[in-house]
Amino acid sequence: MARIVVITSGKGGVGKTTTSAAIATGLALRGHKTAVIDFDVGLRNLDLIMGCERRVVYDFVNVINGDANLKQALIRDKRVDNLYILPASQTRDKDALTQDGVERVLNELSEDFEYIVCDSPAGIERGALMAAYFADEAIVVTNPEVSSVRDSDRILGILASKTRRVEQGGEPIEGKLLLTRYSAERAERGEMLSIEDVGEILAIELLGVIPESQAVLNASNAGQPVVLDEESDAGQAYQDAVDRFLGEERPLRFVDVPKKGFFGRLFKG
Amino acid sequence: MGIFDYFRQPRQKSASVAKERLQIIVARERAARSGPDYLPAMQQELLQVIRKYVQVDDDAVQMNVDREGDCEVLELNITLPDDKE
Ligand SMILES: Nc1ncnc2c1ncn2[C@@H]1O[C@H](COP(=O)(O)OP(=O)(O)OP(=O)(O)O)[C@@H](O)[C@H]1O
Ligand SMILES: [Mg+2]
Numbered sequence: 001m002a003r004i005v006v007i008t009s010g011k012g013g014v015g016k017t018t019t020s021a022a023i024a025t026g027l028a029l030r031g032h033k034t035a036v037i038d039f040d041v042g043l044r045n046l047d048l049i050m051g052c053e054r055r056v057v058y059d060f061v062n063v064i065n066g067d068a069n070l071k072q073a074l075i076r077d078k079r080v081d082n083l084y085i086l087p088a089s090q091t092r093d094k095d096a097l098t099q100d101g102v103e104r105v106l107n108e109l110s111e112d113f114e115y116i117v118c119d120s121p122a123g124i125e126r127g128a129l130m131a132a133y134f135a136d137e138a139i140v141v142t143n144p145e146v147s148s149v150r151d152s153d154r155i156l157g158i159l160a161s162k163t164r165r166v167e168q169g170g171e172p173i174e175g176k177l178l179l180t181r182y183s184a185e186r187a188e189r190g191e192m193l194s195i196e197d198v199g200e201i202l203a204i205e206l207l208g209v210i211p212e213s214q215a216v217l218n219a220s221n222a223g224q225p226v227v228l229d230e231e232s233d234a235g236q237a238y239q240d241a242v243d244r245f246l247g248e249e250r251p252l253r254f255v256d257v258p259k260k261g262f263f264g265r266l267f268k269g
Numbered sequence: 270m271g272i273f274d275y276f277r278q279p280r281q282k283s284a285s286v287a288k289e290r291l292q293i294i295v296a297r298e299r300a301a302r303s304g305p306d307y308l309p310a311m312q313q314e315l316l317q318v319i320r321k322y323v324q325v326d327d328d329a330v331q332m333n334v335d336r337e338g339d340c341e342v343l344e345l346n347i348t349l350p351d352d353k354e
Contacts, residue, residue: 145287146287146290146291149291149295150291150294150295150298153298153299154298157298157302161302187284189282190282190283190284190285191282191283191284192284193284193287193288193291194284197284197287197288200288201288201291201292201295
């Protein structure tokens with residue numbers, strides 16, 4: 001049985017797809033057979049971030065509708081063993097994601113994968129609800145900014161009430177916070193919500209903090225999940241998050257302002 | 270006070286304003302989520318009734334459902350304007 005992990009946020013553009021690619025790749029790098037599914041039907045993007053856009057033949061909706069089987073639709077990653085991508089459809093709308101259809105695909109994947117990572121679309125409509133419904137775990141991607149934090153709290157409300165687990169009388173899944181695009185400098189100057197601020201408001205376990213980083217843009221330009229950029233701050237921060245996700249303890253990195261020398265201060269004015 | 274000092278005035282930092290606003294709105298939205306589904310509609314209708322008699326702000330009616338043992342208590346708070354003119 002696979003663990004189903006949803007990467008969600010409510011607000012758009014906060015880093016869900018970046019995170020889905022990074023976490024799925026990180027899990028596969030550690031030897032866990034992992035599938036990452038793009039639930040953003042109509043706005044396929046995970047394929048680009050994973051760098052497999054030219055290899056897409058069939059998609060998630062094709063499998064749901066029985067036009068293709070899973071074997072035909074799953075794209076095997078060329079760099080990392082144990083990693084497979086199921087792309088979203090570009091031509092269909094979100095109504096194509098029927099609950100039965102999604103369940104069938106997840107059940108079939110569950111038979112031979114250890115982790116299924118679901119890249120949720122923004123919003124709280126069908127696509128996002130379907131991505132969350134079957135989840136065993138949730139990673140709530142949040143930027144240190146008012147609308148993102150508020151939307152994350154709404155998503156936590158949905159996770160607490162609208163999942164299969166809850167409907168079957170089980171314990172609600174506990175979302176874990178991944179704070180992304182964080183700038184220690186700006187937080188220290190009081191211009192950006194700090195890790196503690198966001199933690200206090202959302203009151204959930206902190207899975208990690210990913211700094212605002214040029215490496216993320218470089219990674220998406222190249223079609224390489226940022227965890228593969230081992231030198232980069234964001235890549236390492238995602239590696240730490242994967243380790244914590246798997247139960248290891250890792251201190252937070254890249255969350256303090258580097259102390260400037262004399263020249264740094266001089267030029268900053 | 271020189272012109273440059275003006276910019277250095279320790280006004281309240283924007284992050285702490287953000288945090289305060291978030292704490293309030295998140296608390297309110299959580300309360301709304303955990304209450305019964307009819308709460309928002311009831312709140313709107315109460316507002317309309319009150320406005321037949323006195324002009325109040327949109328947020329003049331605050332409702333809260335609390336659980337006390339086996340009972341659910343609906344707490345209703347109506348803020349009337351202070352008419353000093
Ligand atoms: N840590 C980061 N540092 C810098 N840029 C980032 C970081 N994380 C994400 N971004 C950028 O933010 C943008 C949105 O990222 P991404 O597509 O992952 O968000 P999303 O939540 O999946 O968006 P959508 O809601 O549209 O699906 C991208 O341009 C990405 O490069
Ligand atoms: Mg996305």
